[in-house]
Amino acid sequence: MNETKDLKFYLKLFSSTFTLSAFTFGGGYVIIPLMRKKFVEQYGWIEEEEMLDLTAIAQSSPGAMAVNAAILIGYRLAGVPGALLTVLATVLPPLITLTVISCFYTAFRDSRAVSAVMKGMQAGVAAVIADVVVTMTQAVARERSVMGWLILFGAFFASTLLDVNIVLIIFCCGVLGAARTLWQRRRKGRA
Known part of the structure; x- marks a missing residue:
């Protein structure tokens, strides 16, 4: 998407990101x-494999993953203006929500309805995280890469059975992924 962007594109990018956030x-x-779902499936602005790469970068970068992903997607779609626009659209809703909540904190703190809603959200969040795991596993399966499976299962076992610090796991997976990518590029260069 290197062509010049118009105002309609920027408004669509902002409103989509704002709504998601x-x-x-x-x-x-x-x-x-x-x-x-929005940028790959609905709009077709980003390819599936590229979205997985952007997700991996967003996860391994310091800071909030949603903000990191928004910056990367915005930059990929429209350069620096796109990155600035998507990061603004991502941080505005929580900022507005927290401002309103802080004004009425004591009323929210003791509300049984708010507590019940938060409990319900936990179940929804668990379902969405399970969806992410399934989607990413399917992507690894489509790739038919032994190294991808080794990284996936190695990270799983290191985090669950061996109780290894997640920062160390992310670092090791990043190094292995980078080494794998370099190896694949060199192999393609020779062919």
């Missing part, structure tokens, strides 16, 4: 599959 609860693991 406003109606998504649970952080980056929840908003990423929704971004994928």
Whole structure:
């Protein structure tokens, strides 16, 4: 998408990102599959494999994953103006929500209805995270890569059975993924 963008494109990018951020609860693991559905499936602005790459970069970068993903997607679609626009659209809804909540904090704190809604959201967030795991596993399966499966299962076992610090797991997976990509590029260069 290197062509010049018009105002209609920027408005669509802003409104899509703003809406996703406003109606998504649970952080980056929840908003990423929704971004994928919007920007890959619905609009066709980004390819599936590229979205997986952007997700991996967003996860391994410091900061909030939803903001990182928004910056990367915005930059990919429209350069620096797109990145600025999508990061603004991503942070505005939580900022507005937190401002309103802080004004009425004592009323919210003791409300049984708010507590019940939060409990219900936990179940929804768990379902969306499960969807992310299934989607990413399907992508690895389509790739038919032994290294991809080794990284996937190695990270799973290291985090669940060996109780290895997640930062170390992310770092190791990043190094292995980078080495795999370099190896594949060199192999393609020789062919």
